[in-house]
Amino acid sequence: MTFRIQKNSRERVAELRRLLNDFNYQYYVLDAPTVPDAEYDHLFRELQGLEEKHPELRAPDSPTQRVGGQPAREFAPVRHRVPMQSLNNCFSEEELHEFDRRVREGLRRERITYVAEPKLDGLAVALIYEDGVLTRGATRGDGETGEDITENLRTLRAIPLRLREDCPPKWIDVRGEVYMSRAGFEALNRAQEKAGGKPFVNPRNAAAGGLRQLDPTVTAQRPLSFCAYAIAGSEGWRSPVAHTGILEQLRRWGFPVSAYAEAVEGIVGCLAYYRKTAERRVTLPFEIDGIVYKLNDLSGREELGSVARAPRWAIAHKFPAEEALTVLEAVEFQVGRTGILTPVARLNPVFVGGANVSSATLHNMDEIERKDVRIGDTIVVRRAGDVIPEVVRVVVERRPKTARQVVLPEKCPVCGGTVVREEGEVAARCTAGLTCRAQLRGALLHFASRRAMDIEGLGDKLVRQLLDLKRVNSPADLFKLELKTLAELERMGEKSAANVIAAIEKSKTTTLARFIYALGIPNIGETTSAQLALHFGELDVLIAATESDAKTVEDPELKDKDRFPKLRKVQDVGPEVAASLCRFFTEPRNREVLQELQRCGVHWPKAESRKKDGPLAGKSFVLTGTLPGMTREEVARLIESQGGIISSSVSSKTDYVLAGTDAGSKLAKAEKLGVVVIDLMGLKKMMGVE
């Protein structure tokens, strides 16, 4: 008796699984549902009941087993056996012609058959089937290594857990796109709002968020769809010879493939398809951002191969970025890490390119002037995919009388420091680099770096904490830090705190060259810092020179070559470097920090002036590459101590290029100009030390 029930159950379980799989197939692949949802649910519950009663009948590829397992703590990395490539883009007919020409020339064929498919705006995934069973699903990642999201992908009813095939391939890697339909997206957002949650901006973000859930039960509740478009690799299977054959095979195996894929002849066919699809784009049940054309003939694909992670045999023809009209309400200035001020348009929010846009970049003041953008203007904004929205142009006819010019602020909006925009320069910058909160993190890291003040242990994490807790507001504050303050920070014990304090203490004894370099003045590298230290000998003398030279900037009588007379006497200092020095040293906030640093005990030995004699007297050297066992500064000081001169670029006036390992363009230039190239041994020989 028991046996009979079991046999019936076994048969019924098999029958239910077959029915449910067929319904899924009809719904997702054939797009022709044959039963109402209620009937599906009814049979599904019957199957669940039977599997519960007869655990021995359970199977991982049963339709009931889509959601299972424990939430993951993280996604494991998966190396793709066949890399997941990306596609080259084109935005115009000309570019498409170029692509087609390259394909025809590459294959020496006149006529090419392409397959055109809509480019779905979702996420690429790789699905591995072993002996017909889904064993792994992964994201693209960087193309070489993705993340294992098998448990999440199993919850998508459009993805078959088993191929509909009696003799499946031993191994196969199916590629396709996970996306969310417009209807699914709207339903999800309605539910989200009802539950008091924040709505998703667009289907792509909602799909990405759904796949990135660590708990597959959450993914299961997101209306995610799937569309297969390629087989990237296989074992134990004979591939069709054309892409159309692949799509048919995928469909037979139970994968949804695009109902819109079409074989087209040549570029004429491509363009006709593009126009047709662009027209019906808004009526499609899902969002697309372009068309993909792929060579249909698979052997031709092999012949063409790939370049830089993208195949030569396919291209994405993108739709133009969406544009919309809105009003420019204000312009704010953001200060970047390097002190550059970027104007940002504050807009009356508008929905464009799949997202609400309330701000857009205006790049720089030149751009504002060129486009003649004024506050109050009606403007055209553009947004494509995930790129930053931009202001395309002004609708001048709609300019109100009250429209106002955009003015560059004189003071930095973050710190109140002086803002300068040099004649002929595009960028405007805040010059208070040492105290401006926007720039402070970078400034401190540079200040502490090995070739600057060389404070060991003062790394990114520590600097971030010190800034967040407002313990440090300028480099000078580093020298006021107490052991107690440091020891209380995250991941800092007494011992490491004491080490950092000791390193800070030790850094107080430095050289003028290092100190100048540590200030992080734009355009002032190690070599220039060393030149300045050597030339001026003392910080005060350098500052005095910048003060008197700064005056020459304002004098309209002067020719360019007569500006910055004192600074330009220094080897290698041109007008840009001189201007940068003047800007930095005339900013009162920076000067305060310099004084404060010296008050805190930062000091350097009094300068020795350059030796006029010595074995290297009057000879000029350029250093390049890594020099074994010595820092550049040490080598430079060695050369200078013997009367030599260091300069930063190679010219016909250079006497010697001292090349270490990995020397680059300077070495090449020396060889071109016939400048003598020596190594460290050669230098030592010249000095008579070895």
Ligand code: IVH
């Ligand atoms: S074929 C070798 N076909 O576009 C390249 N990709 O920019 C294989 N995409 O990562 C991709 N729809 O996420 C292909 N019908 C389609 C596509 C498609 C969307 C995505 C895919 C890929 C990206 C490349």
